[in-house]
Amino acid sequence: MNVGFYRSLFPITATHIHLASCSQGALAKPVSRAIEDYQHELLVSGNNWKAAMRKAEEARERFAKLIGAEADEIALVASVSDAISAVAVSLSAGAEKRKISFTDIDFPTVGHIWLAQESFKEKTSIIRSCHGEIPLEQYEQDVTADTLITCIPHVSYYNGYKQNLEEIARIVHQKGSLLFVDAYQSAGHIPIHVKEMKIDLLTAGTRKYMLGIPGAAFLYIRKELAEQLKPQITGWLGQNPSSTFDIERPMFAAGTRRFETGTPSFISIYAACSALNLLLEIGVEQIEADLTELARFTIQYGQEKGLHLIGPANLDQRSSLVAFQVGDAAKAEAMLRDKKVIVSAREDVIRIAPHLYNTQEEIQHALDELAIVLKKI
Known part of the structure; x- marks a missing residue:
């Protein structure tokens, strides 16, 4: 991958070191132009509905390609929280299986949503981690024949720990449970193939x-499963075209499209489509290979600087997100930003999360600055 060329697409790299992709990726010029295109269409046409809907379909197709799915298995939603909530309320309260499992390394919104479901509230099971990691044996133990759905993160937002989706899928399916994956911290820099996994x-x-x-966010549901679910959160775009404007006789759309509601944030969809085109052009496999080497350097150099690594050192068990323990992480983040180093704090860690536009030299400089900051707080 020509890092120099792709760096030139991200203006922030000319003035700052951007290592916070786990929170907000840097904005690329083509993505910025896509946002401007949406605005321009409104300025000159007044109504760009047909063009915007075409762009939504293009974004759906691009995300499907990114994860190895079919377009009709993808719904466009506003956020990951909306996606999880839509699934939660679509599960039948009278289902034979009554248990919901999620992990203590999930992003908190996962627990918030499931614990808000009165029909499942007393039947939730939290799969506990040990030092931020969950051994496969824990899934064997905690997922039971009564488990309806098991929710897991592909990558921990806190420490970068990466889970083995294929093995977890094998375990939970043997128990008769569905597997629901939060890929917010992996999609775009770690290869995903939902069918193979x-x-x-x-x-x-x-x-x-x-x-x-x-x-803009996406929800994938395996086609056969989606057809069995009846969304309680829906809307006119989640209906079969024949009933879109029939107020008395609604009929769900085919596949996962039934989980769509109203008009999406088109400006976000335009941005998403351009960004996905860029990722697919480069190839997620290539991005992962380059970021693995950056993660290797981050861990090694960080430890040489006396920083305390949180999460596994084994690169097979982690993403390129590397977390170091910091007493006052929020203060450290602010001090680093004053030095034009953008990182992301969570609880007691500073997360170093590079992407395709970062270099080893940038990470070295960021860690040098972090070491200096730690002596001041």
Whole structure:
């Protein structure tokens, strides 16, 4: 991959070191132009509905290609929280299986949503981690024949720990459970193939490693499963075309499209489409290979600087997101930003999260600055 060329597409790299893709990816020139295109269409036409709907279909197809799915297995939603909520309320309260499992390394919104479901509230099971990691044996133990759905993150937002989706899918399917994957911290820089990995449901947003902006996310549901679900959150875009304007006789759209509601944030969709085109042009496999080497350097150099690594050192068990323990992480983040180094704080860690536009030299400089900051706080 020609890092120099792709760096030139991200203006922020000329003035700052951007290492916060786990929170917000840097904005690329073609993505910025896509946003301007949306605005221009409105300025000159007044109504760009048909063009915007075509762009939505293009974004759907691009995300489907990114994860190895079919377009009709993808719904466009506003956020990952919306996607999880839509699935949660679509599950039958009278289902024979009553148990919901999620992990303590999920992003908190996952627990918030499931614990808000009165019909499942007393039947939730939290799969516990050990030092931020979950051994496969824990899934064997905690997922039971009574488990309806098991929710897991592909990558931990806190420490970059990466889970083995194929093996977890094998375990939960043996127990008769569905597997719902939060891929917000992996889609865009780690290869995903939902069919090969036997994933039943998956969601991801665009503002992090997919290089988009807030307001656009995707929900994948395996086609056969989607046809069995009856969304309680729906809307006119989630209807079969024949009933779109029939107020008395609604009929769900085919596949996962039934989970769509009203008019999406088109400006976010335009950005997402351009960003996905960029990722597919480069290839996620190539991005992962380059970021693995950056992660290797980050861990090694960080430890040489006396920084305390949080999460596994084994590159097979982690993403390129590397977390170092910091007492006052929020203060450290602010101090680094004053030095034009953009990182992301979470609880007691500073997360170093590079993407395709970053270099080893940038990471070295960022860690040098972090070491200096730690001596001041």
